[in-house]
Amino acid sequence: MTVPKAEPESVDRRSLHERIAADLRDDIMSGQLAPGSSLPSTAQLKERFDASNATVQKALQLLKEESLVVGRAGAAVTVREHRQRTVRPAALMTPGRPGEPYRWLTEAARHGTRARSVLREVAEVRPPADVRSAFGLPADGTALLRSQILLIDDEPAELVDCYYPLSLSRGTALMERRRIKGGAPALLTELGHPPRRSVDRVSARIPTQEQYRALHLTSSTPVLRTLRVVHGDGNGPVEVTVMVKAGHLYELEYEFQVE
Numbered sequence: 522m523t524v525p526k527a528e529p530e531s532v533d534r535r536s537l538h539e540r541i542a543a544d545l546r547d548d549i550m551s552g553q554l555a556p557g558s559s560l561p562s563t564a565q566l567k568e569r570f571d572a573s574n575a576t577v578q579k580a581l582q583l584l585k586e587e588s589l590v591v592g593r594a595g596a597a598v599t600v601r602e603h604r605q606r607t608v609r610p611a612a613l614m615t616p617g618r619p620g621e622p623y624r625w626l627t628e629a630a631r632h633g634t635r636a637r638s639v640l641r642e643v644a645e646v647r648p649p650a651d652v653r654s655a656f657g658l659p660a661d662g663t664a665l666l667r668s669q670i671l672l673i674d675d676e677p678a679e680l681v682d683c684y685y686p687l688s689l690s691r692g693t694a695l696m697e698r699r700r701i702k703g704g705a706p707a708l709l710t711e712l713g714h715p716p717r718r719s720v721d722r723v724s725a726r727i728p729t730q731e732q733y734r735a736l737h738l739t740s741s742t743p744v745l746r747t748l749r750v751v752h753g754d755g756n757g758p759v760e761v762t763v764m765v766k767a768g769h770l771y772e773l774e775y776e777f778q779v780e
Contacts, residue, residue, distance in 0.1 A: 541570050541580035546742070546769060549589055549600055559597045560590060586739035587769055634673050638681075642668040643698045648684050648761070651722075655750045655761045656686060664761075665690040667705070670735060677736045680765040689714060689759060705760065714753040716760070721775075722748040725768055732765050743768040 533540055548554045561569065566577045581598055584590045592598030646666045647653075653662055664684040671679040683705060685695055694701055694708055701708050706716050725743040728736070732744055745768050751760040 537570070537572055538576045538579035538583065541566070541572060541577065542583040545580065545584060546589065550769065554600050556600050559599050583740055587742070589769065636671065636673050638669045638671050638700065640669050640698065640700055642666060643696065645687065649763065651748055652684050652761045652763065655758055657757065663687065665695060667695065678766065680732060680735055682763045684761045685759070686757065709753065709759055714755070714759045716751045717754060718752045720750045723773060736767055738767060745771055745773070
């Protein structure tokens, strides 16, 4: 019997310093290199990756620019504390109680960080194709956009574009250019459209130019893009949201219960 040949591995065409940074980034993200621990010495990294001193330093510079590590030339480079954040979408679905801030803000405070949001735009727009598809809109269909950027400890953390059906949002606070007390889930509940079910589609993508600038990214590491379709008690979605996070700073945690 003829044994089929294994498929040849594809060639990694990235520069060596990018490949070194990628491997070290994975060590940091997986916890192999814990917060506060020192990276291997330059001599050890040179031996591990068969690289020159200059190449290793370029790799470390990438990680410093991403704020994953701190250190200076000639001194130990250490993994920065509290960089990776775990996002638990289920914890954000329940609307806040009357008078409470948006759940995202209270969750951030619970983990010891300062969070705030900046409203970027409120307008009737033609949404992206996947948002139009979720709403069942035609190619020239429009929806209300509420766009904001979320900051943690004054660092850009996430771009959030929330879209709402015009039939639901007209004449409500959703149309106003101001933050909504308790967040949109609380307002939707007040309007008789409480969020009941959320469906997420998560993908990793290379950041667009706008995302790169807005999130203050320093390399082309992927971003995490979540398309969230929120359903109420009716047939169609009450909200469709596009969220974009820096991929090297976040992980998503989903919990499922088998019935």
